Amino acid sequence: MSRYALIAVAVVLLVWGRTAFYAVDHAEFAYVTRFGELVALRDGATDAGLHLKLPWPIDAVQTIDRRVQSVDLPAVEVLTRDRARDSTLQQSVGSTLTVDATVTWRVPDADAADRFFRTVRTPDQANRILTPQVNGRLSAVVSAVPIESLIDVADVQSAAAGVVGAAAVMSADSVFRAADYRQIDDRVERVRRRLTGEDGLHGGLPSEAENLRTRALADYGIEVIDIRVRRFSYPVAVREKIAELIRSEREKKAADYESEGRRRAAEITADADRLARVTEADARARKTEVEGQANADAARTRAAAYAQDREFYLFLEGLRAFQGILSGTRDVLLLSTKHPLLKPLAGPPAPKP
Numbered sequence: 001m002s003r004y005a006l007i008a009v010a011v012v013l014l015v016w017g018r019t020a021f022y023a024v025d026h027a028e029f030a031y032v033t034r035f036g037e038l039v040a041l042r043d044g045a046t047d048a049g050l051h052l053k054l055p056w057p058i059d060a061v062q063t064i065d066r067r068v069q070s071v072d073l074p075a076v077e078v079l080t081r082d083r084a085r086d087s088t089l090q091q092s093v094g095s096t097l098t099v100d101a102t103v104t105w106r107v108p109d110a111d112a113a114d115r116f117f118r119t120v121r122t123p124d125q126a127n128r129i130l131t132p133q134v135n136g137r138l139s140a141v142v143s144a145v146p147i148e149s150l151i152d153v154a155d156v157q158s159a160a161a162g163v164v165g166a167a168a169v170m171s172a173d174s175v176f177r178a179a180d181y182r183q184i185d186d187r188v189e190r191v192r193r194r195l196t197g198e199d200g201l202h203g204g205l206p207s208e209a210e211n212l213r214t215r216a217l218a219d220y221g222i223e224v225i226d227i228r229v230r231r232f233s234y235p236v237a238v239r240e241k242i243a244e245l246i247r248s249e250r251e252k253k254a255a256d257y258e259s260e261g262r263r264r265a266a267e268i269t270a271d272a273d274r275l276a277r278v279t280e281a282d283a284r285a286r287k288t289e290v291e292g293q294a295n296a297d298a299a300r301t302r303a304a305a306y307a308q309d310r311e312f313y314l315f316l317e318g319l320r321a322f323q324g325i326l327s328g329t330r331d332v333l334l335l336s337t338k339h340p341l342l343k344p345l346a347g348p349p350a351p352k353p
Contacts, residue, residue, distance in 0.1 A: 005299075007292070016055050016056070019053070019055045019056040020052055020054060020055045020059075020060045021041070021050060021052060022050075022051055023049065023051070024044050024048050024063075025044050025048060026044040026045060026048040026049055026052060026087050027044055027062065027066055027067050028044045028063045028064060028066055028067065029042065029043055029064040029107065029113040029115045030042035030044070030047075030061055030062075030063055030113075030152045031040065031062045031063070031064060031113065032049070032053055032059055032060070032061050033059065033060050033061075033062070034054065034058060034059050034060075035058070036182070036192075038114070039053075039059065040053070041110050041114060043066075043109070043114060044066060044109050044192060044264065045066070047212050053152075059131070059300070060338075062117065062121075064107055064116060064117060065114050065123065066106065066107055066108075066113070067106065067133045068104055068105070068106045068128070068225060069104065069105050069106060069123055069127075070102060070103070070104045071102070071103050071104075071105075071127045071130065071131070072101075072102050072134075072230070073097065073100065073101045073102065073103060073131055073134060073135055073138075074131070075098045075100045076098070076099055076100075076135045076138060076139060077096055077097070077098050077099075077235055078096070078097050078099050078139045078142040078143055079095070079096055079143055080095050080096075080097055080142055080143060080145070083276075094337070096234070096235055096238065097232050097233070097234065097235075098232070098235050099138055099142055099229060099231070099232055100139055100228050100229070100230040100233075101109075101134060101195070101225065101227060101229050101230060102227070102228050103130055103133075103134050103226075103227050104222055104224075104225040104226045104227075104228075105126070105130065105216070105223060105224050105225055106225060107221055107222065107223070108223040112221035112222070112223065113221060114221065115219075115220060115221030116134055116220060116221035116222065117221075119219065119220050119221070120220050120221070120222070121161065123334050126220065129222075130216070130222065130224075130263075131193060131342045133216070134195070134227060137195055137197075137212055137227075138195060138227075138229075141191060141195055142191075145191070150251070151171060158228065160344055165197045168290060182209065182268075188228075188229070191229060192226065192227060192228060192229075194228075195212070195214075195227040196212055196224060196227050197211035197212040197213055198211075198213075198214055212224055249310065280332060304337045307346055318340075
């Protein structure tokens with residue numbers, strides 16, 4: 001055999017010998033088969049590193065990712081229960097919702113990896129298996145729950161404002177917001193537990209057939225970690241109609257608010273007018289009382305002055321009368337110098353001895 005042939009054979013043997021070694025990552029399982037039969041199953045959590053096997057094609061290695069996998073399920077249209085009642089049939093009217101969900105899963109241990117490889121083999125196939133099961137469960141759960149239990153949020157803040165007043169509620173705005181968040185979280189948790197089978201479709205303890213986690217792990221070696229609803233929305237075909245209905249309801253609500261505002265404004269205005277009339281009446285009564293008291297005091301003062309010096313009092317009264325005649329007029333008076341009205345101009349009377 002020529003030297004070049006020996007080199008070629010050595011290279012082939014070297015390359016072939018390399019297939020006897022394989023590495024196991026800590027984030028995967030290594031499934032070693034010999035002519036299709038399992039001979040070794042390596043868990044990266046405990047057996048990570050370099051390992052030896054028989055060269056290809058005797059032994060083959062396939063890996064299974066042991067990390068958490070996430071898949072967004074295609075949207076499914078679900079008919080929900082509604083509190084609205086048909087006036088003729090007296091039965092629940094359903095609303096169609098488009099629901100999107102996300103599933104997270106993993107292969108938890110070596111036994112589950114063995115079942116996974118024998119029944120599923122690849123993550124894509126696992127997603128194809130989980131999708132109809134989860135969507136079916138999602139349809140059953142959503143259709144059994146009134147739509148208000150899925151998307152409604154109680155407006156505790158507005159209700160409290162009607163009782164204790166808006167000013168008191170505004171100071172506790174963060175408290176009410178936290179209460180709304182807790183209510184939403186509780187509702188999401190109830191839906192999640194029903195989806196995973198921890199609770200029955202209508203609440204309570206689930207049957208063995210309803211427990212999706214148990215069935216998926218036992219049948220496929222898949223541990224369903226969580227199922228979360230990502231979004232509720234209306235189908236495209238009815239969104240415009242729903243939007244129009246929402247606008248109509250909002251306009252009706254706005255009209256109710258405006259009507260209530262006008263009613264309260266009329267009440268406030270009437271109360272203000274009544275208070276103004278009462279205040280004015282009190283002011284007029286007080287004015288009359290003060291004026292009467294002032295006139296009485298003035299009369300007593302005049303009486304005292306008259307008693308003290310009658311002539312001087314009459315002189316002052318004459319001046320006051322003369323001032324009243326001449327003030328506020330431009331008329332010209334032609335009077336005799338002996339007229340009584342001109343007597344005060346001659347000067348005050350002589351004081352009494």
